[in-house]
Amino acid sequence: MKDIQLKNKDGLTEKEFLERYTPGNYEKPSTTVDMLLFTVDDKKSYDTEKLPEKELKILLIKRGNHPYMECFAIPGGFVNIDETLNEAVYRELKEETNVENVYFEQLYTWGDDIKRDPRMRVISVSYIALVDKNNIKPQAGDDACDVEWFSIKREFISSSKNNGAKEDTYNLILKSDTKDSEIIYKITEKCTKNGIIVNKEPNYELLNQSKGKLAFDHVQIIDTALKRLKNKLEYTPIAFTLLPEYFTLSELQSVYEAILNKPLIKEDFLIKITPMIKETDCISKNSNHKSEKYYKFNDNWQHSFFK
Template sequence: MKNKDGLTEKQFLDSYIPGDYDRPANTVDMLLFTVDDVPVEGKDPDKALKLLLIKRADHPYMGCYAIPGGFVHIDEALSTACFRELKEETNVESVYFEQLKTFGDLVQRDPRMRVISIAYLALADKTNIKEVAGDDASFAQWFTVRKDFISSNNSGIERVDTYNLTFVSDDGEIKIGYLVTERFIKNGVISIKVPSYELLGWSKEGLAFDHIDLVYCGIERLKNKIEYTPIAFTLLPKYFTLREIQKVYEAILHLEKPFSRANFRRKIKKMVIKTEKEKLTSGRPAICYMFNESWEHSFFDE
């Protein structure tokens, strides 16, 4: 078969010159989330959602915190690049991950050149990972992430919600904060959520590049997926108590009030299997459960 110029596919490919077209660079960025214990005096610990960030060791944004990631090699699969960069920059491997979103609408998002980023969402039990910075990262550490509701205003045409999105390092030395404004614009029966970000006045620094947008999208994906998938269980060891899995859900959803224990247990009863193991708590030993791998989400069970 020949095209309009009379060329077969082989002839066309032999004469094709890739350099005739500008080619943007491609990067992969990994949002690695976990949950960790927060001590509570006289009680069992709470849980906090945490994100691994690296401190950039070179320009651009030298000294700023960023999501681990880097450039994709020309002969490299995206998933391979993702794991390679995560290993090189943090020494973390063997985690659950899924592709989140492609970021490139902001053409000048990287001052070096046109860069399109494929972001991934990764989740891991913190007891199984140990981060060590390397490559173009000078330091890696966990940050507690919180999205706290401020206000909501509904004009009838659109709804506007505001939140504080904050990041606090484990040592308490680094604090980063943004005001997030979510505009819900009606498009027929569907409302489209459009976020915008403003660095809070007390925050001495922001995240590098447009990584605040990547983090926001990752948090929203995580919040949505725990409603209909068992994704939250990837943040816990094989055996856990019902209180521990409830605290994981509450940490991800950033609830102002905790779930009713009875309602939560009714919601997840088909997702867990009771075991003969027990775990010491501040009170009497608690029964341990494990994820029911036969569980499947059903719209009609809700």
């Protein structure tokens, strides 16, 4: 078959076109990656006879340079010209937090707000992970002057109607583990319908600027990640990554309650979780001498949307 050299309107073949092509003649955005690391940890308690309550936490850095100097942010940074997105994720995570060996899933690509970064046009690809806090030892590095865990919760406040559209109000509260940093945003979520599809348009308002704030549009990224994490509980075994191989039902339920930020009825939870677990012959005895059976994850479990 004869090799046909296609030519464009200027009479150039593909080879000739590429030889003359100069990327610098065109404006283009930069690309960054942002990594959201969540974990579940024990709440501080002085009651040694009671199983510790759990709470959801996120790892944040404090920026050591402009823009948003001394504001808290999700770990992340620019993608180099010669690396893949995944390579950039693990390089930036190592440079800013000294954390390695974490499995991430892509969350969302952010670029609708063309002024989301005051330096230049930046598109960011965000990633999410649920990790065991005991397996990582974060340390600040690169342009991060500090790194720490923040407890995080999204609390429902009220619901109302505004010009026929429903508006839900929440508070997003982040509290530092070790320092006097408390970041609170009011979220007003306007719900509109497009046929049977409900669109939610959030607006974010910082409530206590004196104690800290989040850089860039990271409040929206964190809020989206929280909702994605809760949804993943419905169809994946992601919560089991935070548990040892053998666990009690109380331990399992406490992890789910921490991520969902609400108490669960034990009987209803057991009905839902039973297909995902296997009973073992081992028995646990806690500090107040109550016995519980140990369970393990059912490797044969598969989620089905239609039952």
